[in-house]
Amino acid sequence: MPETRTPTRRGLLLGTAAVSAGTLLTACTSNEPKSQAAAPQSATVANDKPGKAITIGFAGPQADHGWLNAINQNARDRAKTYTDVTLEITEGSNDTAAQIGQIQTLINKKVDVLVILPADGKALTQLGLQAMAAGIPVVNLDRVFASPQSYRCWIGGDNYGMGLNAGRYIGEKLKDKPGAKVVELAGLDNLELTKQRTQGFDDALKNYPNITKVARQAAEFTVESGQAKMAQLLQAQPKFDALWNHDDDQGIGVLRAIAQAGRKDFLMVGGAGARSAMDAIKADDSVLKATVLYPPTMAASAIDLARALGQGRGLTGMAELEIPSSVTLYSAVVTKDNVDEYLPVGFN
Numbered sequence: 001m002p003e004t005r006t007p008t009r010r011g012l013l014l015g016t017a018a019v020s021a022g023t024l025l026t027a028c029t030s031n032e033p034k035s036q037a038a039a040p041q042s043a044t045v046a047n048d049k050p051g052k053a054i055t056i057g058f059a060g061p062q063a064d065h066g067w068l069n070a071i072n073q074n075a076r077d078r079a080k081t082y083t084d085v086t087l088e089i090t091e092g093s094n095d096t097a098a099q100i101g102q103i104q105t106l107i108n109k110k111v112d113v114l115v116i117l118p119a120d121g122k123a124l125t126q127l128g129l130q131a132m133a134a135g136i137p138v139v140n141l142d143r144v145f146a147s148p149q150s151y152r153c154w155i156g157g158d159n160y161g162m163g164l165n166a167g168r169y170i171g172e173k174l175k176d177k178p179g180a181k182v183v184e185l186a187g188l189d190n191l192e193l194t195k196q197r198t199q200g201f202d203d204a205l206k207n208y209p210n211i212t213k214v215a216r217q218a219a220e221f222t223v224e225s226g227q228a229k230m231a232q233l234l235q236a237q238p239k240f241d242a243l244w245n246h247d248d249d250q251g252i253g254v255l256r257a258i259a260q261a262g263r264k265d266f267l268m269v270g271g272a273g274a275r276s277a278m279d280a281i282k283a284d285d286s287v288l289k290a291t292v293l294y295p296p297t298m299a300a301s302a303i304d305l306a307r308a309l310g311q312g313r314g315l316t317g318m319a320e321l322e323i324p325s326s327v328t329l330y331s332a333v334v335t336k337d338n339v340d341e342y343l344p345v346g347f348n
Contacts, residue, residue: 050084054310056303057106058089059099060117060141065221066249067272068092070296070347071117071141078300085307096123103127107134113306116151117141117299125150137309141302143193152309154326155302157294159196161331162246166197166269166292167204169333170242171211173267180211181240183233185226185254187247189218197246197271214240219250226250230257242267248274248291255280258287273334275346282339290335296347298329 056079063069072089079087088111090102099119106114107130114131118124121143128138128150140151148154174180184201187194198216205211217233219225226245233243234257245251248270258268270277270291277291305323308314314321334342 050082051311051313053084053086054112054307055086055088055109056113056115056306056310057103057109057111058087058115058303059103059106060090060092060299061099061119062092062094064094066274066347067294067296071299074296074299075115075303078303082307084311085303087303094119096120100124100127103131107131107136111136112310113137113139115139115141115299115302115306118143118145122146137306139302139306139309141299148325152325153305153323155298155305155329156327157298157329158331159193159294160200161328162271162292162294163197163200163202163244164204165200165331165333166244166271166290167201168207169269169290169292169335170244170267171204171208174211174241175208176210177241178210180208180242181214181237182211182242182244183215183237183240184213184217185230185233185243185245185250186216186218187221187250194218194246201244219247221247221250223250223253223256225253227253227257230254231261234258234261234263240266242269243287244269244271246271248272248277251277251288251291255286255288263287269333273342273346275343275348278334278339278343278346281334281336282343284336290333293330293332293334293342293345295329295345297345301327301329 058075060071061068063072075089076087079085088106088109093099093102096119103116114136116128116138125146128140128145131138132150137152138150140154142156144154145151170182184198186198205213215233215237217229219229230253243266245254245268251270264287266287267289268287270288271294273291273293273295277288280286280288281290308323315323
């Protein structure tokens with residue numbers, strides 16, 4: 001993929017155009033006349049029309065971050081659009097034992113489908129296996145379980161793709177500048193997603209031999225850590241051309257540090273798609289020129305997938321009668337040119 005792609009908002013919301021609530025249909029196509037190629041009777045339709053009443057259990061980490069809060073809100077809002085869905089949502093916890101207890105309660109209630117965003121995928125794998133063995137299909141949201149046997153479907157963002165597209169955007173901006181220098185402000189280094197984002201970024205920069213990454217610092221996905229770590233980077237690197245910051249929440253602190261230092265001599269790319277970042281991009285009055293999405297709308301699509309699972313339905317545009325085993329969302333790059341299209345999905 002030689003250039004950074006920026007799909008329509010519909011593609012962003014769904015990862016594939018097939019996961020929308022209004023378009024969850026099974027598709028059997030043929031060049032034969034319709035009378036000779038009728039869909040089998042078992043090919044049921046998953047759309048906005050009420051179907052079998054089901055209860056979906058939803059469990060995620062504590063909403064102590066703008067993105068995680070948006071995950072919960074997207075799940076609630078999507079479930080409310082269906083008269084045939086009852087949503088049982090837990091309080092959420094970053095403590096593994098507490099989250100296990102919350103999910104165990106949902107299993108004991110015998111919900112029809114479980115949607116789980118684990119605080120720790122590896123630690124909660126056994127619980128996914130338990131639910132599946134009990135006949136409760138699991139939609140694993142974002143942070144993946146250690147075994148594919150512990151879920152029926154996984155849906156999530158593309159951390160490697162975030163880094164790749166951030167690197168490509170920066171690369172294209174600096175490709176004609178000899179000796180260009182970039183710096184990276186990552187998130188928590190003990191998370192696999194952080195490593196994936198950095199790997200994608202580094203791989204993209206390999207396509208631009210004139211660019212060198214001269215520094216990398218890890219923050220903690222918080223405003224405070226972003227401000228402190230960026231201040232250190234600015235002091236250590238008096239001259240560079242571009243910055244990639246992994247997370248828009250910590251980016252608020254990053255921009256504060258940059259403003260306090262009076263620096264305007266580089267461009268900045270953010271990550272995740274916060275509304276504050278999109279507003280800054282639209283205003284075009286700071287170093288922030290783009291953000292690479294990691295859309296929390298995946299939680300709404302997870303509800304769509306769970307509903308289809310609970311009602312035995314499939315997806316539009318696909319010949320198969322079952323939902324796919326995985327859906328990876330695209331990490332679109334939001335710039336001043338397309339920000340109006342993406343503003344409705346920016347999170348606070």
